[in-house]
Amino acid sequence: MGPAFAAVGAGVAALLESSMASRYQIAGAQLQIVLLFGIAITLVYGFEEGMAWAFVGGLFLDFLAMRPMGSTVFGLLIAMAATDLAVPLLSRSRYPGVIGAVLVLTPVFLVISNVVTGLLRPPAPSIQLTALVAAGIVNAAMAALIAPLVIGLKRRAEQRERVVWWR
Numbered sequence: 001m002g003p004a005f006a007a008v009g010a011g012v013a014a015l016l017e018s019s020m021a022s023r024y025q026i027a028g029a030q031l032q033i034v035l036l037f038g039i040a041i042t043l044v045y046g047f048e049e050g051m052a053w054a055f056v057g058g059l060f061l062d063f064l065a066m067r068p069m070g071s072t073v074f075g076l077l078i079a080m081a082a083t084d085l086a087v088p089l090l091s092r093s094r095y096p097g098v099i100g101a102v103l104v105l106t107p108v109f110l111v112i113s114n115v116v117t118g119l120l121r122p123p124a125p126s127i128q129l130t131a132l133v134a135a136g137i138v139n140a141a142m143a144a145l146i147a148p149l150v151i152g153l154k155r156r157a158e159q160r161e162r163v164v165w166w167r
Contacts, residue, residue, distance in 0.1 A: 001045045001157065003052035010057030013037050018064035029135035034061060035109050036143050038076060040098045040150040042083040043090055050080040068120035075113035079105045098147035103140035107132040 017033040024031075034057035042050025058073030065072075083101050090097030114127055 001041070001049050001153075003048050006041060006045070006049040006052040007056040009037065009041075010034060010053040010055075011060050014057045014060030014064060018061060022065075026138045027134040028131055029138040031142055032106060032109065032135070032139055033142075034058070034072075035076065035079060035106060036102055036139055036146050037150070038080055039083050039101050039105060040143065040147050042080050043087060043094055043098055043101065044150050044154045047080075047084045050084060051077065054080040067117055071117040071120055072113055074116050075109045078112055079109045082108070094151050095144075095147050098150075099140050099143045102143035103136050106136040106139040110135055 013033045017031070021031045021033055034053070038050055038053045038057060041053050054076035055073055058076040059069070061067070061072045062069050082105060086097075086101060090101060110127060110132060
């Protein structure tokens, strides 16, 4: 995939998240499209692509949602770093690994993002535990749909890169 393609994809995902996904909520939880794809890309493609995705996607989200610059970037970078640390545990089973990582890291990302935004902006209402659990479940369900797409793209790229040595 490469970091440049990840950066472009993160920009598109941030645009979708801030324009369309922000209007719809499921059980009081909003889809975190940049986080979902970032975790999937980090698990499937690797650390560099995940970090490029987190940095560019976070900057786009901060800019488009008019948040303090760096608040979303910081949360996404922490989530991608935690995902990369969990790669040895999750790499054998990518599909359930993506879903599990999203389920665990969505509340972590939301708390970090809320704290950092709160430190950089005047006080905001606190997040309730039920909202964190609902966000984790909704995002994990979306990850169940997104993970096969990312894994399929990776497999297709691997098949194209294979060199036939006898020709």
